[in-house]
Amino acid sequence: EDKVVQSPLSLVVHEGDTVTLNCSYEVTNFRSLLWYKQEKKAPTFLFMLTSSGIEKKSGRLSSILDKKELFSILNITATQTGDSAIYLCAVEANFGNEKLTFGTGTRLTIIP
């Protein structure tokens, strides 16, 4: 059974701090790992990672994948109150049907 574990479950930091969110996985026939941000409604896509060691960046957010150790991290630098959200990690396996297995998410709260 595919499994995705995120840590920490919740995190409270002050505005301007840097945070690191973790995602480890056990998946048969790994294809890709995805990060989503969920505020009040729909999860919105952040990154998709398919190869080890390649960093994906978008502004203050960055993510990297380690396929050997089966984990990914999501970094957010110079955090802002708008970064407050649940961050979801998901793994895609079994090429052809694109089913995602999600972790339980990390709830990030930024204090002004």
Next chain:
Amino acid sequence: NAGVTQTPKFQVLKTGQSMTLQCAQDMNHNSMYWYRQDPGMGLRLIYYSASEGTTDKGEVPNGYNVSRLNKREFSLRLESAAPSQTSVYFCASSVLGAVGQPQHFGDGTRLSIL
């Protein structure tokens, strides 16, 4: 620029009532999915449809049925609602087989079963 549209946004049912949640996407995606999200459980796949005319069970299909009406629409039906089905339901869609194309989600339906 609608993307994935779900209706209704909120619904309260009594135990035993039936209900159909509607989902439509305008991105010409092949694949569509239904998830439920419960506190501390993350998103769990209920059913998915890899392409028009096909549907398959996900992780938690019991108590649900689906219909892929056409390429755009994928509905989820609760035949006899139970309190355990109180949850937030998300529909998603994606381009089947396209590398680097993520699933896109609707805004969700918050369903309460009394």
